Amino acid sequence: MTLTLTWEALNIIGTLAFAISGALVAMEEDYDILGVFVLGVVTAFGGGLIRNLLIGIPLEIIWNQEVLFGVAVLAISIVFILPSKWIRKWQMWVILFDAIGLGAFAIQGANYAVSIQAPFVAVIIAATLTGTGGGMLRDLLAGRKPMIFQKEIYALWAILGGLVIGLNLIEGPYTIFILLPVIVILRMLSVYFNWNLPREFKWNDK
Template sequence: MSLIYFFDIFGTAIFAISGVLVASRFRMDAFGALVLGGLTAIGGGTVRDVALGATPVFWMNDNTYLWTILITCIASVILVRSKKTIPNWPLLICDAVGLAVFVGIGFDKAMQFQDSYVVATTMGVITGCGGGILRDSLTGEVAGVLQQEIYATSCIIGGVTYAMALNVGVDNMTSFTMCVAVTLVIRMTSMLFNWSLPLACSDK
């Protein structure tokens, strides 16, 4: 198992947990939690693959993703029902790691189908943020990535970093690592210092 694949599965599990936690907040049943967890975990990657014409989509070719989602969601539901408190900060850190890896994976896969840095960066953002947007849309909430929080912005900067590195001749694996590192650092720093983007409208 390659390190990239390991982190891809890790990110899938973390995003599935976040979906279950949102489902518990809306008092959904176990099936609803499974649906929301799965949508959060593989929704972005599915949209990416369909947009690129990479069919069958990734989780149809490798059922490890589906098993990861199933096991993670079941464990999360049991933990939530046991009334045990899950600290927020470990999940935020893990989410940031999963996000950063997903951006790199999305960019890399897009470059295999489209020789365009703009398309690749867009696919990286969709891979990282798409699942969360679909999850929030299903629950009737405004997606967090569309609000002030620096989330999608870190994905864009990470994708641009990947593109710039490739453009100056850096090898793909090093460029991937740079993308992940930059995305992660920006996301973690924004959480640490509570950075946010300005509102599109005045509060007055």
């Protein structure tokens, strides 16, 4: 799979997943139809905007992605018209699609950083910020504490993607088919088993 095809595949997967997660969060917060579409679109393209700023892609390119906008709007529309009884466990669906978007954009950011021969540290940063950007903007606009800063392990899996790609630990053109499912599965496992990074130790002053 060429770099161009990989870029496009990850762009579609990440945009679709984050559009759905944004729409689900908006519906969970009882937004009206405008709010659902706004939050869905911002979530879908927020990570891309952060990615473009990070790796030097002109921001105006985002407006030339008519196909991706169509994909996002279609996905948000489907989510909006589905009966609520079909999507009973809202939070789990949000986490699933967020995990897919996290993995897709993390891999995309890391791949592009490698393609321009960026330093190893830049590959890690590109993977992390590109993977978490859309979800972070979604949570901030929804008045929630961003997942990246709280419960369960989140950004670490984007960092893992950057490490694997930066160190070339998985060789070959089909890295996406191995690494993306691994990131998604690890993210879901961290939620299911409530894996957390260390927090501040609370001393007992009594």
